[in-house]
Amino acid sequence: MPDTLPGRFWLPSQPSNPELVAFLEMIEEGVLLVDARRAVHYANPAAGELAHRVAVDPADPDNPAPLVALLPDEVFNAAAGEAWSGDVRDEASGVVFALRRYPWIVDDAPAHLLLLRDVTEARHRQDELRRRHGELQQAYARLASAQEQLLQQEKMASIGQLAAGIAHEINNPIGYVHSNLVSLRDYTSGLLELIHAYERALAPKLDETTLATISEVRTRVDFDFVSTDLPGLINESREGLERVRRIVQDLKDFSHAGREAGWRRVDLHKGLESTLNIVWNDLKYKAKVERQLAPLPLVECHPSEVNQVFMNLLLNAGHAIGERGTITLASGHDGARDEVWISIRDSGPGIDAEAMPRIFDPFFTTKPVGSGTGLGLSISYGIVKKHGGRIEVANGAEGGAIFTVVLPVHQPGNATRA
Numbered sequence: 152m153p154d155t156l157p158g159r160f161w162l163p164s165q166p167s168n169p170e171l172v173a174f175l176e177m178i179e180e181g182v183l184l185v186d187a188r189r190a191v192h193y194a195n196p197a198a199g200e201l202a203h204r205v206a207v208d209p210a211d212p213d214n215p216a217p218l219v220a221l222l223p224d225e226v227f228n229a230a231a232g233e234a235w236s237g238d239v240r241d242e243a244s245g246v247v248f249a250l251r252r253y254p255w256i257v258d259d260a261p262a263h264l265l266l267l268r269d270v271t272e273a274r275h276r277q278d279e280l281r282r283r284h285g286e287l288q289q290a291y292a293r294l295a296s297a298q299e300q301l302l303q304q305e306k307m308a309s310i311g312q313l314a315a316g317i318a319h320e321i322n323n324p325i326g327y328v329h330s331n332l333v334s335l336r337d338y339t340s341g342l343l344e345l346i347h348a349y350e351r352a353l354a355p356k357l358d359e360t361t362l363a364t365i366s367e368v369r370t371r372v373d374f375d376f377v378s379t380d381l382p383g384l385i386n387e388s389r390e391g392l393e394r395v396r397r398i399v400q401d402l403k404d405f406s407h408a409g410r411e412a413g414w415r416r417v418d419l420h421k422g423l424e425s426t427l428n429i430v431w432n433d434l435k436y437k438a439k440v441e442r443q444l445a446p447l448p449l450v451e452c453h454p455s456e457v458n459q460v461f462m463n464l465l466l467n468a469g470h471a472i473g474e475r476g477t478i479t480l481a482s483g484h485d486g487a488r489d490e491v492w493i494s495i496r497d498s499g500p501g502i503d504a505e506a507m508p509r510i511f512d513p514f515f516t517t518k519p520v521g522s523g524t525g526l527g528l529s530i531s532y533g534i535v536k537k538h539g540g541r542i543e544v545a546n547g548a549e550g551g552a553i554f555t556v557v558l559p560v561h562q563p564g565n566a567t568r569a
Contacts, residue, residue, distance in 0.1 A: 426461040
């Protein structure tokens, strides 16, 4: 058996061109000449060194296994006349080498000329760059989400200031108009009562001409209708002003304007109803609201932020509904865990299984392009997590999506005002 040299394959048949051999043995790229039976006809020292790196048996380090055995079948199955290139990774050693295969002829039979180059370090650097790039992308997404949350919080603060100003400006005229309507109602009632008293007292004493004139005027002004309709008009006006007053109060409650910032113990049902009134204009034409609310204790939270979560979930529920549907609000209290929960369920089609794992990811949205930023649920998730709670999402047994906000009743370490 011929001698073998460290880092070198036995060459059963040496090429006849000494200059070519000298060149092949000098280059850093491994060269293998393999016939159709995968027998090696030539291997330069670089190929031998690579073989010792990737195919060494720990029990017999001086007898490397054939490098050819590591090559994938697709290299040798390439169609005649076609080249092949790709990376080959040895899982045992972690070595990666770039391989190029060219068709060749040995003893008038098809063969393979294989060029191999160790690219382990280069691939490791590429993998590291890809990993760093992925980390940068994640960091950028988190930064963008944090920036959006800051912008949203700033917007909420501006809404709070705006609500306080609007409430002050609207409440003043509402106050005196409401007071005037109450007085007007009383005055009108008294005047109508006086007119009826005059009618009863004077009618027997008036001549027919005067009575005819009074009857003509009474008919012309439709006094009977006016006397019955006027109190109703005044009452409807008062109810409209009460509605405006409630909207203004809901806007103040939603933004928590004019109150001390920070953690407070609040009635979540009141915040939910206030938020529902604020977004009702977007929901009233497509959804009816059903309530299955249980008594809840006061919950320690940032009210305006929790109301923002309710707003996002209510608007999403409305968007999920087609032409007409139902939004169901439910709540409950888990005394053992000192938690409360509020769920918002819609009668829409539900959430696809593929979208469910990504539903809270920043910038992910199932809405058409241009119809949503994909940040509402992500921001809501961050707010609830900040409160030590969680948002759970599932598809209902009867269809539609159910979002459940779970919040602790008390915040550890916070001294809160009642």
